[in-house]
Amino acid sequence: MTADLAPRLLAPSLAMLDALARLVDSDPAALATARTVAECDRDDAIAQDVGVLLVTVSGDPRAAEQHDLLERARAWHAALVEQLAKRRRFVRLAHEHAAKIGTSPDKILDNPVCAWAAALSDEDIERSRRDAETRRAAFGGDWQAELDAYRDGKHPLHPGRPSGVAG
Amino acid sequence: MIPRLVDFIDGYNFWATMHGHTAYPTAGTLRDALEEAMRLSAGDPASEPAALFYALARRPGEMEEGWRDFPPLAARNLAATAGYRLDAATEDLHGLRFDICLQRLPFETVRDYFAARLVPLGGKA
Numbered sequence: 001m002t003a004d005l006a007p008r009l010l011a012p013s014l015a016m017l018d019a020l021a022r023l024v025d026s027d028p029a030a031l032a033t034a035r036t037v038a039e040c041d042r043d044d045a046i047a048q049d050v051g052v053l054l055v056t057v058s059g060d061p062r063a064a065e066q067h068d069l070l071e072r073a074r075a076w077h078a079a080l081v082e083q084l085a086k087r088r089r090f091v092r093l094a095h096e097h098a099a100k101i102g103t104s105p106d107k108i109l110d111n112p113v114c115a116w117a118a119a120l121s122d123e124d125i126e127r128s129r130r131d132a133e134t135r136r137a138a139f140g141g142d143w144q145a146e147l148d149a150y151r152d153g154k155h156p157l158h159p160g161r162p163s164g165v166a167g
Numbered sequence: 168m169i170p171r172l173v174d175f176i177d178g179y180n181f182w183a184t185m186h187g188h189t190a191y192p193t194a195g196t197l198r199d200a201l202e203e204a205m206r207l208s209a210g211d212p213a214s215e216p217a218a219l220f221y222a223l224a225r226r227p228g229e230m231e232e233g234w235r236d237f238p239p240l241a242a243r244n245l246a247a248t249a250g251y252r253l254d255a256a257t258e259d260l261h262g263l264r265f266d267i268c269l270q271r272l273p274f275e276t277v278r279d280y281f282a283a284r285l286v287p288l289g290g291k292a
Contacts, residue, residue: 107177111174114181128186132235158258
């Protein structure tokens with residue numbers, strides 16, 4: 001956040017707050033737009049601008065009247081920042097994978113199934129790896145043995161059998 | 168919308184690499200699963216998450232390590248693509264995955280299970 005951005009943002013602040021209000025409204029189309037915006041790398045700057053705006057307007061006494069609007073704008077801003085962090089991680093993973101297999105990172109970034117994978121957190125992946133180690137130790141990759149263990153209530157990761165999930 | 172085959176294969180490989188898998192299903196296995204999912208869902212977007220989950224879950228040998236964690240991932244994301252949240256615990260989805268193989272569940276049972284747990288995104292649960 002830089003001080004020189006504040007004057008530029010102060011003038012259109014009410015108009016921008018109106019725009020923010022529309023974005024954070026429950027209108028699905030507006031939310032979709034916000035999500036689309038959040039997916040673009042170039043909008044990292046927008047996230048910063050919104051952050052500066054929020055800080056600037058919060059320091060203005062008139063902002064008290066805008067309390068509800070600001071709260072919603074803050075929530076939108078937080079969501080935007082989170083989306084951008086995820087997007088940056090996806091870009092990094094895409095470049096790493098592309099270098100490994102000799103393809104273009106864009107091919108990965110444009111692939112919806114790659115986006116499913118990239119949305120997993122490091123914790124998700126680490127848990128999955130630990131589970132895989134447990135399965136390997138117990139079954140050595142034998143899926144039939146794994147099924148039998150589940151049926152008999154002896155699966156180390158899923159001991160609750162019979163679950164009756166499907167009736 | 169069920170992904171294109173080329174995206175499905177490339178995306179699966181991306182996912183498997185992230186997890187450090189060493190054994191991958193063949194492209195033919197992924198193609199068969201995708202085609203079966205399309206056939207089962209018969210163009211109904213709300214049935215696609217169940218159809219893809221079912222088609223992947225009933226291929227334990229062919230899917231290699233992807234048999235465990237990929238079906239829930241695919242189902243949840245496909246549901247989101249169709250505008251739904253899948254309101255089911257991952258542990259329950261694992262149970263369903265095992266039951267599909269052990270009990271040879273018909274697709275209709277799995278479709279009904281999913282239908283009861285798809286919540287419109289942005290709507291009330």
